[in-house]
Amino acid sequence: MLKKEMTCIVCPIGCQLEVTVKSNGELEYVVTGNKCKRGIDYAINEITNPTRVLTSTVKIKNALLKRLPVRTNGAIPKVKIFECMKIINNVEVKSPIKCGEVIIKNILETGIDLVASRSM
């Protein structure tokens, strides 16, 4: 039996969670300390495949500013964050861009797109 403590990051409340992993043939996860259902999903994900939404910027030409803010439109595996940053750092786009426009489709085969997070 494995026990792990963690802070939930789903919302700003930041519940202190405790996950117990029982393995009697099949793996079973018991989560306590969560104030809402999302805490359970977060805790199990965090143990099996931790993910994060990545936000950064890309270069933009002919625009009001020199950088366009971007985000992943879903959470990507934590281990792929720096690999994603390498790709993001080599992207250059041209104005005009609409908020939500896809900048990189299916980044690193994650099934998640990198999108513009403002119009410029």
Add this chain to the structure above:
Amino acid sequence: MLKYDIIVIGGGPAGLAAAIEAKKNGVDSILVIERDRELGGILQQCIHNGFGLHIFKEELTGPEYAERFIEELKKLNIDYMLDTMVLDITEDRYVSAVNTDKGFMTMKAEAVILAMGCRERTRGAISIPGFRPAGVFTAGTAQRFINMEGYMVGKEVVILGSGDIGLIMARRLALEGAKVKVVAEIMPFSGGLNRNIVQCLDDFGIPLLLSHTVIDIKGKDRVEGVTIAKVDENLRPIPGTEIDYSCDTLLLSVGLIPENELSKKAGIKLDSATGGPIVNESMETNVPGVFACGNVVHVHDLVDYVTEESRRAGKNAARFIKKEMAEDCKIIETVPGNGITYIVPQVIRTENLQDTLDMFMRVNNVYNNSKLVIKADGETVKTINKRHLAPGEMERIKIDLNSIKNKAISKISVEIEKEGV
């Protein structure tokens, strides 16, 4: 002379929400004045997500949150001026401003909404000794350089202050390839949200040193290093605990101060605890017809709460224009009691409230398993159990109006009571 029903000073989240709400409440002639090159305020540099959970029930980035309000403002045909600096406001609501297009101008408003936001405290405010090399930035300045202007601020970074901006910048710098050596915090607890400690520090292996501060900055032209020392319970550095860190950049995330230079000129009374105007239940200052909302009143931790407060200011400014506000009422004062730093609003006229009284406050320390006790003239009207209270988390209390209305109360106080000590 240009005349408007309402002039809003500041085009950040507070000003945008206030202007939109005033328009929706039947005021047509509104002008928003913004000193920056675009609307949106500081949200435009906050490219991380986590905004809008209360207002939109989804997690947006700062620019996405701003864009929704900017679009709505434009759709409602509300006038705005960019690159325009307000220089003066008078008690009778003349607003003087300047820009490169129209030069100096004076405008008359029936009501003014102050939404100037806040400023970061600087190295001067916390008096760090040592040389004055390049490479010392406030966290927000570094954020603007990196996220909007495209300049990286340094390669090896130490951050002083663990408020949310400091934590967010630690992650941002790490993502962009900098080595963030340590985040030092003078208090025994972080001023930031727990989730930010996890996803900004723990995720990147950045250590957090509580009860530590920077006592020396080294380097003549560029920062070459800083000295960090442990502090005692009086926040004084303890000799013998000094550690040297080599770095080329020091970021300061050491607090925000409401920006009230203009308010003072208009004869507006400030609360020394918040640093912002003393306001009533309608977000009106002591100068009739001058309202205030957002971080210019008190520093919020969530933009969603700024939006809610600013909508109230906008709605009430509209009521003032339409002469729907009850003016000559008996006044109830709010009094921060034991453990409470401040309460907003400071003044309450129950005639202008509908069903509930909303009060916003901060506590002065971390408290576990305690109670917030609300008293009207010394008599308890409500008790709220709290598992966790911290200075970094603003508390909001709703009180049923029936428990205080028509009772000739002169003071409402809030205090912390520890449970079964």
